[in-house]
Amino acid sequence: MLSTIGLIGALALLIWMTVKGVNILIAGPVAAAVVAATSGIAWLPPLAGAEAPDYATSYMAGFTGFFADWFLMFLLGAIFGEVMGASGAAASVAQWIIDKIGIRHAVLAVVAACAVLTYGGVSVFIVAFSVYSLAVHLFRQANLPRRFIPAALCFGSVTFTMTSAGSPEIQNLIPMQYLGTTAYAGWQVSLVVAVLMAGVGYVLLQRMVKRAVANGEHFEARPGDDVVDENRVLPHPLLCLLPLAAVLGVFMIFQYPQALGPFSSIMPEESLGKWALVVALGAGTAIAVLVGRKSKGAMPAAFSRGATGAVVAITNTCAVVGFGAVAALSPAFQQALEMVKDLPGDPLLGAAIAVTVIAGLTGSASGGQTIALPLIAPAYLGAGAEPGELHRTVAIASGALDSLPHNGYIVTTIRAICGETHQDAYGPVGVLTVLVPLAGLALALALFILF
Structure with a gap:
């Protein structure tokens, strides 16, 4: 229970800090530390048992990787x-x-x-x-x-x-x-x-x-913009x-x-x-x-x-990847994997929920697929899911909740490339990269299941 509260709280904290403008290089390690503290993960290598993971090594492995x-x-x-x-x-x-x-x-x-x-x-x-x-x-x-x-x-x-x-x-x-x-x-x-x-x-x-x-x-010009010379x-x-x-x-x-x-x-x-x-x-x-x-x-x-x-x-992106690396070690995350693997009902719907949830937790579309597919693919294929339909469902599902405010690409584009803040820019981004793909996923499921 504590691990579940810690994982959800850490994700909420990471999103809140990101939206409030806290530097992601600070927000990422802090949120990951909450996961470690509530999941019984040792802070440093000397404090971890034999072959057991620790916060510092795991975070930096994700970051530097x-x-x-x-x-x-x-x-x-x-x-x-x-x-x-x-x-x-x-x-x-x-x-x-x-x-x-x-x-x-x-x-x-x-x-x-x-x-x-x-x-x-x-x-x-x-x-x-x-x-x-x-x-x-x-x-x-x-x-x-x-x-x-x-x-x-x-x-x-x-x-x-x-x-x-x-x-x-x-x-x-x-x-x-x-x-x-x-x-x-x-x-x-x-x-x-x-x-x-x-x-x-x-x-x-x-x-x-x-x-x-x-x-x-x-439009508001900024000092770093290319100078526009009418005579150029x-x-x-x-x-x-x-x-x-x-x-x-x-x-x-x-x-x-x-x-x-x-x-x-x-x-x-x-x-x-x-x-x-x-x-x-x-x-x-x-x-x-x-x-x-x-x-x-x-x-x-x-x-x-x-x-x-x-x-x-x-x-900026590495900071979020590091958080995902620590989050994946928590017992709550492993329990979530087991739960989504055995979701009842139509295999396509179960796969869509599984990949969407994991992509949201890790802040990564590719990460959500890589973690979920080895677990769900054999079971859902065995349950009669058509491989092509499952492929497309998983692909579309991965591109929805991955774009929450803490996503590495979102942080990089808004902050580092465009020089905006989440408070000013994320609203339209969220509508277009979360809500629209979710609508697309619903349509894909309807077409696959009904036809």
Whole structure:
């Protein structure tokens, strides 16, 4: 009982501290300490029994493990975003979009840019870095409140694209190894759900932005923004699209070398996996520097800002991952796993509840799947669940409660990339990344169960 109270209380405390603006590097360890104190987990290695876990080692293992896995991607992603801004490429593309589709579609342009990169395989952690500079210029031109930029970035990257059939994101690929399915499992229902989430989410986002504008909110410039010089000659917009195209194209080539057909012999035989993103971001950054060669004087500062921003962003995420690592050790968490494994009723409904709850507790869609699937997949497949339907249900379910305020991607996007506070920015983010995916999950379950 004490462990259960401690786990729920620690999660509530973490969310409360995050919303109140407590630095996540403090909030994460404090919340994890509450879990340890109420779960009988030793504080330090010398105090733990033989082979028993301890708070300090477990927290830092989660923290440093994520850092080691993703730092290069965060570094190059942050530098790429800064170079796109400093080179004038983001401003040029923003102006071109405004000229072509009209200023009233600025929000749509940001969402679409994120969606293309996400569905193209660029990690959701990096998409926000890549599109942020473009979003700032578009919102400035349209005079829209910048507190909605995180919502536009998150909506375009972690909702209707991340968990849809065919998406190369890890959240769509993890079920394959447990269910023997393909990335296109349940594509018919997935298509319907994706269209619903995209349409409903965009309408909601537009309404929230319009309501804020009607209440007198507008774009507010900040000292760190790229300086807008009316007399500055910007690079041609088509040239400025090359860095984004390079990131997507190079990533696809190194991720799926076999797709080159007769030319695949000049590429690695095997996919580079996540390391393809390092190559892609490096190529995109190099091209962005060339496109902005007339602004070469601004490049050293852009690289420096990117490096600093990357460290802040990834450590924010690591702090939440560390909390999840400690939380997973608590008896209450293990009891929760046993409970969700044996939920009665339709297997798809049980799987949806299990993955949703675990993803919420860990603040991670991929973490929720990785923990839940080894436990529930054999039982639910044995109960007659169709593997493709189970795959799609699990994928969509993982993208709902994972986006609570303490989620690493949410914290990074709101705080480190966009420079906003949870109090100002999380409301729209929560509507679009929690409520909309939950509605999509309900629709998917209805379609699978009824038809």
